[in-house]
Amino acid sequence: MQIEKSLFDNLQIFFGFDTFKGEQEAIITNLLQKQDTFVIMPTGGGKSICYQLPALMSEGTAIVISPLIALMKNQVDQLRAFGGSDSIAHFLNSSLNKSEVAKVKKDVLNGDTKLLYVAPESLAKTENIEFLKYITVSFVAVDEAHCISEWGHDFRPEYRRIRQVINSIGENIPIIALTATATPKVQSDIRKNLQMVDATLFKSSFNRPNLYYEVRPKINVVKEIVRFIKNNSGKSGIIYCLSRKKVEEIAEILKINGIKALPYHAGLDARKRAETQDMFLMEGVDVIVATIAFGMGIDKPDVRYVIHHDIPKSMEGYYQETGRAGRDGGEGRCIAFYSEKDIEKLTKFMKDKPVSEREIGTQILKEVIDYSESAVCRRKQILHYFGENFDATGCNCMCDNCNSEFSNFDAEEPLVNVLQFIKDEGDKFDDHHIINVMMGQNNQPISSYKHDTHPLFGIGKEKGIDYWKSFFRQAVLENFLSKDIDNYGLLQLTQKGEAYLSNPYAIKFILNRPMDKASEEGETQANTTGGSAVDGTLLKLLDNLRKKIAKQKSLPPFVIFQDPSLEEMCIHYPVTLDELKQIHGVGSGKAMKFGSQFVSLIKDYVEENEIERPVDLIIKGTANKSALKVSIIQNIDRKIGLDDIASSKGITYEEILKEVESIVYSGTKLNINYFIDEMLDEDRQDEVFDYFKEADSDSIDEALKELGSDDYTFEDIQLMRIKFMSEMGN
Template identity: 60%
Template sequence: MNEKHSKLSAELKKHFGFDTFKGNQEAIIENLLQNNDTFVLMPTGGGKSLCYQLPALLQEGTAIVISPLIALMKNQVDAMRSYAGDDSIAHFLNSSLNKTEMTRVREDVLNNKTRLLYVAPESLTKEENILFLKKANIQFYAIDEAHCISEWGHDFRPEYRRIRPIVETIGRAPIIALTATATPKVQHDIQKNLGMLEANVYKSSFRRHNLYYEIRPKKNVNKQIIKFLKDNQGKSGIIYCLSRKKVEELAETLRVNGIKALAYHAGMDAATRTGNQDKFLMEEIDVIVATIAFGMGIDKPDVRFVIHYDIPKSLESYYQETGRAGRDGGEGKCIAFYAYKDIQKLEKFMQGKPVAEQEIGNQLLNEVVTYAESGVCRVQQLLNYFGETLEEPCGNCDNCLNPKETFEGKDYIVQIIETIKAIKESFKADYISKLLAGVADSAIKSYKHHKSPLFGSGGDHDARFWNAIIRQALIKKLLRKNIENYGLLTVTEKGEEFLKNPYAVTLYKEHEFPDDEQDDDVHSSSANTASADPVLFGMLKDLRKKIAKRKEIPPFVIFQDPSLQDMAIHYPISIEELQNMTGVGQGKAKRYGKDFVELIKKYVDENEIERPEDMVVKSVVNKSGLKVYIIQSIDRKIPLDDIAAAKGMEMEDLLKEVEAIVYSGTRLNIGYYIDQVVDEEKQDDVYAYFLEEAENESLENALDELGEEEYTEEDIRLMRIKFFSEMAN
């Protein structure tokens, strides 16, 4: 073995320049060289590729590497060619090749010049490729990203399930299947589908000591992200969003706030996408905002943080994506934003899919909810999910560093185990939680359990509490979730022992998260008043009154209350900063802003106030085509109802858009339309009301004062737009 060891180490040094193997690499390579089927489970950054690249270089013939991504193939082929100094050593076979390139690949393979041939599973199924590969001298098949085979995996691809029969058609050779994420269920699925249940299995620990895990409430996410990025300036990171639209919006918001960021998603043209990826790899930018299309096979060792703007669909996706942080062993922060509403959105996406697929998807989502809401060590939860046990908490996650309140759980766990046994281990966690809490939903009624003595026997607590007890009992291996049967709960041997001789168990209270995602752009005046500086707010109101008197206009025309409250929170001291306040556009800031920022600057200096300037998020200027279209149409005196019809909008929605344009400081003349629909006397009355009587811009107050019988809501809104446009802008 020592001689073999020194020989393999010498080859490693010769071909790749490394002095030593990592983890199980050497044992895996030995096994493959002995023509044995091999299953490799190794976290991202553990060195999976080397497990098939080195043995391919040491033997005659060609290793077929089946890989799902064209970009990933190209990266690996380029790397192998640079190691070997020979372009024939590695090729890929996929839809991006022209006829000449295809011919060259086939010639090199049949002439035994090519050691590694990367193939997409779709290319493998083509008749001409099967005929060509039948003539080749195949060393072995390497199936990368093997979790794609399993419907329980986080990236299921039906074409992966056809690999085995095609391998049989081409000619059997040893198989090495590799993945960075697989629960015991997924691992079994992969081995069974590939006909390699007897394979030697090499599992590396999923523990990554350098990664820090944290879940944050999804509240003012842009502010939180920008603050984090400013605190970690110059470091490389990835931010994942679920939708392409959110990717584009967030990347632009970051750029406006002085962060070097670009977008990446499958809907972009290939040149832009590749260009953005290269800029990230070459460190021309710091942050890439991406959908999950980004990152598979991206070998950037110094990604210092991975942020999830949206919670992913499964813990496997989450683990794989966070695994792209800190691959060099250095700092890696993994932060995810969570609101239960995101889970509900994901559940909606699954509607209309086959029932079995929905069952699987919902179960994977339940695991994500458990992970996010639990107060237990994050790493213990992740390792438990992947079938590995960590006895001691990791000491490097938000739950370990800020422990949640604990309580004695012995009696609760006994009650859970007794209930599960009483109903014959035939139900899921949610059902048992509702049964104990006394929630009579349709499922419980259909089994007549609402008439059972168990119903409501834990009624002192709600279903959420009992769910938390079950989650922690699962982590302590007192219960088992039967994945084959869609998550039915059973009692383990350890759980049976516990029931006979219960012992003290410390449990954690769970996190409270908002049900709703709360956006940065939503300004509620009541929330703002709470944290606004009351002294400054009073001074700003006095200043507004003074200017209003001088200009002979009502104070609310200058700035409305929410704008002043925002100023009293963020202390803007320049016109540019003032434009970031609620309801203050460029026009308003220029027209009225000078006196306000001077007052605030003086107040800040005199009171030595530390301004929270890093928390003022600049919003992206709305360049929406709709706004431009509205402004141009009004300039051309097109009636508003025609503008609405042309854009397929309700009149009310059009008026909202017009109000937003005018309130932010753009002057619009809609008098030509008002003259058509509101008689002159009414126009004068409404205008006079806003100029002389109104204390604020409220529509309700105006209707009360002017009389709902006389005026419609639309009449008043149109006149209010005219008034604001002429007076404020």
């Protein structure tokens, strides 16, 4: 009872709380009794108090191992504010100079410091190990413990040496390991590596009922993001990108569009990162655009949205990053943008890694793909990934899938077939192999197991591959099958699956809605609304005007403006040339040459129909792209080869063609004859040029069909289309 009384007294004294949250009290009591403790608690669940309070109550100093300097600083600042003394908590890491290190060590030796935060790299230094041998260590807290596991989303090799270092510091030192994200596999790795197999496990539900989960196709993503933020003006949010370059670019676009935003990534110096973090905490800035380096341990309870510009590499990463929204129990929108192109990029990143690491990465990435493409309750999928069964009715329509209408299909027959196949053939196959059997796709693994002669071979071909992918996701989600992620994702029959085989019953699965998988070209061609409706009446008027001008100038209509540009005009209603220049595919050249009649028509139409124009949603572009375009134009003027320009800019040949095309389509005249002459002889150039003169559309695919794909490559036609547009339209 004495511990219990002092626990509540100290909770009130140090932190000002009257009650514990969830299992905090039991966790702290366990640690005070010198027992190894393993805590799995979602972001916002109050993990830090689980080691901070017992450290303040124990004799000696608790060592807190933490992966990020920003996280350490944030927690040390908070503890000093609670404890009223700067010496009560310190961090020991590479950011300190010699005199600062000496001050830390003096306070620790004097017994004034109750918590000492260290990075795993600092902990392993010989001089620090020798120093720590001289002090009384109350316990060791391993924060973000998932970093121990190669199967975790943030693997840090230094974490795997922690046990070895603890053993060299002293004997029988209790350990508390804490994480917000750990699959059963990662949990097992943590226990084994820290040699705490007998630790008491405290596992809270991973469900965050106040978070709304949504996955959108990655089409016109920047416009979608600006539109969303403008509609949630004044609210705090985080946007995650995979690359530093993209972070800088998005932050710049947001600022240009009047949004208080700052970039945050590891390429910025420590002082700048700390300033940015403080600005966000103090609400001097609304939005942080960041790589995954931002957010770990940042205690800002009122983040109202987390947007993933790029789909994350793992479900653990996704869960932890979305978990930074709505920590106060209030609104938390979690929007992720998904495209197959991003998955291809992430797969390429893994290409040069060792085989075992690549296999692990592939399995982890596959879980993200399944989550993004599935039509099943998002919350159910997330919780299942972390080993928690959840009834989708409990989602309360707090995800896009539960909020949408969906169709079911009868799954009894295919389920019996698949379960029987695995029972007969053994748990040696992943879903990809069994889908190939069902689809009748013969390859070396299929024939080597003689599955091309199996009765099920080709039986489900007419259903299509998306059907089978969705089927297997739901069979796993409903626990008829389990996926052995540790062993290349091989499928195993569960007890529920065995029982179903013995006694089948009618069961429905959700029919997958295909995720819009926009290709690079598809993104440009896509309706730029992101949900807004195109004004069909105005579109007809603009199309007629385009045909009239094209006829007067003896040009194909697409040379004047492309369809996506007309469609965007029918959403934003630009009534001045300056506004017209903000429309996709319309630059200064096009606006000056053809724009006046279009804006005049739109202005009259808006006045006649009393239309309210969404002027604030005309998204201004970034100057960075302009700098690239200027550099490309200058290089072309100097007759430098497009492939050489691409190489010097660190982009691909395909990307340089896209940039050049964008410049020309926006109305700037470019002479790339010097380059085309090296690629195509005069006759072939004339043939393609003449084709575009008569063509109804500027589609490269249609041109290849007409001209013959054996005679021309995609890039050949693209180059000639650039030449044609430049000479005829500009």
